[in-house]
Amino acid sequence: AVLADNEYDVTLWTRSGHQADEINREHRNHKFLADAVLPDTIAASTNMEEAVTGAELVLFAAPSSAMRDVARQAAPYIGESALCVHATKGFESGSLKRMTTVLSEELGGDPGRLVVLSGPSHAEEVVRRQPTTIVVASASQEAAEQAQDAFITPHFRVYTNPDVVGVEVAGAIKNIIALGAGLSDGLGFGDNAKAALLTRGLAEISRLGMAMGANPLTFAGLAGVGDLVVTCTSKHSRNWRAGSMLAEGLALEVVLERMGMVVEGVRTTQAAHELSAQFGVVMPITEQLYNVLFQSQSPRSAVENLMGRGRTHEMEEVAADWGLHH
Numbered sequence: 525a526v527l528a529d530n531e532y533d534v535t536l537w538t539r540s541g542h543q544a545d546e547i548n549r550e551h552r553n554h555k556f557l558a559d560a561v562l563p564d565t566i567a568a569s570t571n572m573e574e575a576v577t578g579a580e581l582v583l584f585a586a587p588s589s590a591m592r593d594v595a596r597q598a599a600p601y602i603g604e605s606a607l608c609v610h611a612t613k614g615f616e617s618g619s620l621k622r623m624t625t626v627l628s629e630e631l632g633g634d635p636g637r638l639v640v641l642s643g644p645s646h647a648e649e650v651v652r653r654q655p656t657t658i659v660v661a662s663a664s665q666e667a668a669e670q671a672q673d674a675f676i677t678p679h680f681r682v683y684t685n686p687d688v689v690g691v692e693v694a695g696a697i698k699n700i701i702a703l704g705a706g707l708s709d710g711l712g713f714g715d716n717a718k719a720a721l722l723t724r725g726l727a728e729i730s731r732l733g734m735a736m737g738a739n740p741l742t743f744a745g746l747a748g749v750g751d752l753v754v755t756c757t758s759k760h761s762r763n764w765r766a767g768s769m770l771a772e773g774l775a776l777e778v779v780l781e782r783m784g785m786v787v788e789g790v791r792t793t794q795a796a797h798e799l800s801a802q803f804g805v806v807m808p809i810t811e812q813l814y815n816v817l818f819q820s821q822s823p824r825s826a827v828e829n830l831m832g833r834g835r836t837h838e839m840e841e842v843a844a845d846w847g848l849h850h
């Protein structure tokens with residue numbers, strides 16, 4: 525819808541013939557954006573060749589679990605000069621690769637044409653043209669500015685950032701913290717607990733990101749604190765909702781089935797658990813979420829474990845994370 529507002533001819537690719545028909549005939553996408561009317565210049569197709577051939581910009585927005593498969597299907601039809609942007613938040617399971625790495629491997633060509641678009645941006649509000657701010661990051665400033673040009677509207681303000689690693693890590697890991705925020709709210713804890721999760725969560729995100737080569741300043745920006753705040757506090761968040769359902773005692777499989785939409789934080793918890801070991805980074809909230817999701821630990825004992833950790837000096841810890849002398 526943002527691109528259509530900027531007068532691009534948009535073709536949306538989907539696997540579902542029913543969804544394509546609904547978008548083409550009614551300009552609606554009932555299952556995923558029930559209340560929205562889409563611009564009538566958006567066409568939908570189940571034919572990848574038709575959707576992608578000749579496109580000057582290709583936006584990938586599949587779940588992280590589908591990124592490699594979708595990119596592989598699209599690759600033969602993407603022109604050499606096409607800008608390739610993704611809005612996916614997660615890592616590839618198993619390989620633990622970031623999404624631009626997956627795209628680079630599948631699409632080939634100039635890696636400088638790859639851009640990640642991320643930040644506090646629930647689709648339900650973007651499609652209503654409510655004020656939204658996001659970041660586009662690319663190794664190439666020119667590519668980032670091309671993406672900024674393509675997406676910026678009076679309702680959708682786009683900033684550039686050269687830190688692809690930081691933007692991708694921030695967008696992925698905040699979903700773990702949002703699952704924790706949903707659990708916390710579902711258990712009946714208050715604003716103090718939520719603020720603690722956000723703040724200590726940001727420390728964890730930054731610690732892993734820096735170990736992976738990110739610029740720490742990215743975590744103070746829209747892709748970092750911005751997306752963390754929106755996902756932990758918004759009624760639209762799938763991750764928050766899944767966390768609050770887990771707090772009711774529902775099994776993970778039941779929660780995911782009831783959600784019917786991707787809850788990226790679940791796979792990301794598994795990935796971050798592995799990344800924290802690989803990079804030797806301490807991630808206590810992620811560790812407790814991992815135990816709740818995959819090791820049958822009760823949410824209440826996870827909270828007790830977090831509250832009962834050894835005493836810590838806040839500034840010494842930050843200084844160590846940032847490689848500063850305290």
Ligand SMILES: NC(=O)C1=CN([C@@H]2O[C@H](COP(=O)(O)OP(=O)(O)OC[C@H]3O[C@@H](n4cnc5c(N)ncnc54)[C@H](O)[C@@H]3O)[C@@H](O)[C@H]2O)C=CC1
Pocket residue numbers: 538539556585586587588589590593594611612613614645646647648784785786788
């Ligand atoms: N919904 C939102 O407001 C935002 C979502 N994102 C990210 O965008 C990505 C997608 O999220 P949503 O659209 O919310 O998920 P969703 O669950 O609402 O929609 C995912 C779509 O991908 C399709 N899909 C699933 N597996 C597929 C496969 N193997 N091949 C092709 N299509 C497949 C589904 O049929 C569905 O149409 C996630 O990484 C999410 O973190 C990022 C920013 C905002």
Ligand SMILES: O=C(CO)COP(=O)(O)O
Pocket residue numbers: 613643644645646699702751754755760761762763764786787788
């Ligand atoms: O990343 C998002 C908002 O910026 C979407 O988060 P959820 O998947 O939790 O809805």
